Amino acid sequence: MKSKLSFIDLVIVGVMASVGFSLLLPAIQRQRAAARNMQCSNNVKMLGLAMHNYHAAFNQLPPGLGGTVGGEDVTCNQGRLGPIVGLTPFLEQQALWEKIANPYVSPKTGKRFPPMGPAPWFDPAEYTPWASAFATLRCPDDMETQPETPKSEPIVVTTLAMPDLPPEAVVSASLCNYVMCYGDGTYLMGEMIDIHDVEAVNRVRAGMRGVFCGNQRMRFRDCLDGLSNTVGMSETISPGMNDAKESHIAQGIKGLSLNPSLCLKTHDGDHADWWDVRRGSRWADGTLAISGFQTVLPPNSPTCLSDLGMDDPIASASSRHAGGVHALMMDGRVVFVSDTIDCGDSTQPGVSTGKDYALPGSKSPYGVWGALGTRASKEVLGKPIPNVVPAAVNRAGNPDGNPLTSPGPTWSTWTDRDGKHHLEAKINRIIDRETVELEDNRGILHRVPLNTLSDGNIFTAVMMHEMQQQAASKPE
Structure with a gap:
C-alpha cells in the first residue's frame, strides 16, 4: 500500500531543500567570482605578452601617447592614441589594426579618414574602429555591472570575419578596463610637451618616472630598478549602469599636485564638479586621466584633475574585485x-623640478606602491611581489580546492581551417550538430559550419558545448 506524504512532511522537505540551496548558492557564487577574477588576470597576462612581443619587434615599448598631429580632429588624431592601439596586431586583432593603419571610408557618410584615424573622441558611429574595443580589454567583473541595452533582432552572419555594419547597427564598444602606469609623479603628468620647450622637457624627465609617458621613448633597459620590481599596467573601473562616483573624474581641485590626498576627500563629501569624460571610456585614447594611472594614492582611490584641467591629474588604479x-x-x-x-x-x-616638489632623483614619497611605479629610482624592495590572486582563491581557481564547474561561456579565439580569419568570441551553442553559434563583443552572432573551423577549435567547441549542457542540467 502506497503511503502519502502529509502536509508536515512536505513542509519539512521544502525547508530542507531551501536550506540546502542556501548553503550551495554561496559556493556557486564564489566559484563564478573566482572564474571572472581569473579571466581578468588572463586578460592582463595577454596584454603583457603583447607588450613583450611589441618590444621584441620594435626594440621599444608602445608610446604612452602617439599618432598624427597638425590638423583638425577629422584629419589627424592629435597625437592622442594610447599604447593599446599599437598592441592590436599582437592581440590577434590584425583586421582591426589594418582598418586603423590604412585610409578608411565611413559606411555612414562616405567620409574619408587618413591612416591612424581621427581623434579618439571622434564619433565612433562614423569611424567604427573607435567602437571596436574587443573582449581582452574588458574585465568580466566590470562587464557584469553594465546596463542591459535593449536589443532588437540580433545581427547574424555566416563567417568568422567581422562585418562592416551599417551605421544604424553599430554598437558602441569603446570601454577599456586596463590602464598604463605613469609612475609616481604628480605635476602636469598629462601634459603634451613641445620638445622645443626646454623647461617643460626637463620637468617631464624629472617627474615622469614610470614605464609609460607621453613624450619619451621607453625600452626594457630603462627599467634600472628591474623588470620584476616595476609595474607597467593595472585596472580601472569603466562607466557603469549608475552615476556613482566610481568612474567619475573630479575636477577643479586646487593644489592637487602638492597634496594628492585632497583627491581622497572628493568622493566622501559634497563635491559636484565632475569632468564630462570618465575613466576607461575610450579604449584608443591615451590621455592619462582616461587610460593611465599613477602609483600615488592606494588602489581603488578616486581620480581627480586640478584647476589646470586634464594636464594635471592624479589617476588611481581601481577594480570591482574585492580588496585590490x-x-x-x-x-x-x-x-x-x-x-x-x-x-x-x-x-x-x-618629484618635479619646482621648488615646492621633491628633488629630481629622490626616492618615492609614496611608499612601496610609489616605488613599484618608478622604473629607475633605486628603491630597494625587500622581496619582489609574488604571483598572487585574492586570498579567497587558490591555485585551482576557487576557494574550496575543487576544480571549477563551468561558470558560463568564456572568450576564446576561433580560427577557420585555412587560417585566414580569427575571431575572439564566446560560444553560445551548437545547432543540429553542424553549426556553431559564436557571439562577439558587439553582440553579433556568427553561425558558421562546424567543419570549417580548425581541428583544435572543433574539439574546443564540442567540449565547451558539452560542459554547458551538463551545467544547465544541474540545479543550482
Whole structure:
C-alpha cells in the first residue's frame, strides 16, 4: 500500500531543500567570482605578452601617447592614441589594426579618414574602429555591472570575419578596463610637451618616472630598478549602469599636485564638479586621466584633475574585485595588489623640478606602491611581489580546492581551417550538430559550419558545448 506524504512532511522537505540551496548558492557564487577574477588576470597576462612581443619587434615599448598631429580632429588624431592601439596586431586583432593603419571610408557618410584615424573622441558611429574595443580589454567583473541595452533582432552572419555594419547597427564598444602606469609623479603628468620647450622637457624627465609617458621613448633597459620590481599596467573601473562616483573624474581641485590626498576627500563629501569624460571610456585614447594611472594614492582611490584641467591629474588604479587590483609587472607576471599596500604619505608633493616638489632623483614619497611605479629610482624592495590572486582563491581557481564547474561561456579565439580569419568570441551553442553559434563583443552572432573551423577549435567547441549542457542540467 502506497503511503502519502502529509502536509508536515512536505513542509519539512521544502525547508530542507531551501536550506540546502542556501548553503550551495554561496559556493556557486564564489566559484563564478573566482572564474571572472581569473579571466581578468588572463586578460592582463595577454596584454603583457603583447607588450613583450611589441618590444621584441620594435626594440621599444608602445608610446604612452602617439599618432598624427597638425590638423583638425577629422584629419589627424592629435597625437592622442594610447599604447593599446599599437598592441592590436599582437592581440590577434590584425583586421582591426589594418582598418586603423590604412585610409578608411565611413559606411555612414562616405567620409574619408587618413591612416591612424581621427581623434579618439571622434564619433565612433562614423569611424567604427573607435567602437571596436574587443573582449581582452574588458574585465568580466566590470562587464557584469553594465546596463542591459535593449536589443532588437540580433545581427547574424555566416563567417568568422567581422562585418562592416551599417551605421544604424553599430554598437558602441569603446570601454577599456586596463590602464598604463605613469609612475609616481604628480605635476602636469598629462601634459603634451613641445620638445622645443626646454623647461617643460626637463620637468617631464624629472617627474615622469614610470614605464609609460607621453613624450619619451621607453625600452626594457630603462627599467634600472628591474623588470620584476616595476609595474607597467593595472585596472580601472569603466562607466557603469549608475552615476556613482566610481568612474567619475573630479575636477577643479586646487593644489592637487602638492597634496594628492585632497583627491581622497572628493568622493566622501559634497563635491559636484565632475569632468564630462570618465575613466576607461575610450579604449584608443591615451590621455592619462582616461587610460593611465599613477602609483600615488592606494588602489581603488578616486581620480581627480586640478584647476589646470586634464594636464594635471592624479589617476588611481581601481577594480570591482574585492580588496585590490590586478597589476602587470614588467617581467610579465600578474600580481594582485591590495588596497592596503604601503603608500607612504599622500599629503606630500611628488618629484618635479619646482621648488615646492621633491628633488629630481629622490626616492618615492609614496611608499612601496610609489616605488613599484618608478622604473629607475633605486628603491630597494625587500622581496619582489609574488604571483598572487585574492586570498579567497587558490591555485585551482576557487576557494574550496575543487576544480571549477563551468561558470558560463568564456572568450576564446576561433580560427577557420585555412587560417585566414580569427575571431575572439564566446560560444553560445551548437545547432543540429553542424553549426556553431559564436557571439562577439558587439553582440553579433556568427553561425558558421562546424567543419570549417580548425581541428583544435572543433574539439574546443564540442567540449565547451558539452560542459554547458551538463551545467544547465544541474540545479543550482
